Amino acid sequence: xxxxxxxxxxxxxxxxxxxxxxxxxxxxxxxxxxxxxxxxxxxxxxxxxxxxxxxxxxxxxxxxxxxxxxxxxxxxxxxxxxxxxxxxxxxxxxxxxx
Numbered sequence: 001x002x003x004x005x006x007x008x009x010x011x012x013x014x015x016x017x018x019x020x021x022x023x024x025x026x027x028x029x030x031x032x033x034x035x036x037x038x039x040x041x042x043x044x045x046x047x048x049x050x051x052x053x054x055x056x057x058x059x060x061x062x063x064x065x066x067x068x069x070x071x072x073x074x075x076x077x078x079x080x081x082x083x084x085x086x087x088x089x090x091x092x093x094x095x096x097x098x
Contacts, residue, residue, distance in 0.1 A: 026094065031077045032059040039064045041073070041092065043081065063091045073097060 033042040042059040062083055064070060073079070073095075082094040 026080045026082050028078065028080050028098070031073055031075050031079060033075055034070055034073060036070050039066075039070075041070065041095075043079065046078075060090065063089055064095070065091055065093050068092065068095050 029043040029045040042061045044059040078098040080096045
């Protein structure tokens with residue numbers, strides 16, 4: 001019985017680690033708005049796949065992690081970013097202008 005518990009716990013841990021790794025993959029998009037007072041940024045993700053197959057979605061709003069600066073960014077800039085979601089709040093952990 002204890003071996004089954006250990007294997008089950010290992011499988012759960014592996015699932016959590018792999019989902020966290022997927023959340024950290026960098027994606028690209030275009031900045032559509034910045035609120036420097038609230039520390040939020042709106043980014044529309046770049047469409048992937050066949051052109052015209054999807055109209056894309058609207059811009060998504062993210063909180064920006066404390067150490068990241070928004071001073072050199074403007075609406076229309078293309079960026080690469082990584083984000084995480086905790087308690088329904090999406091937070092950008094890495095942001096780089098392209």
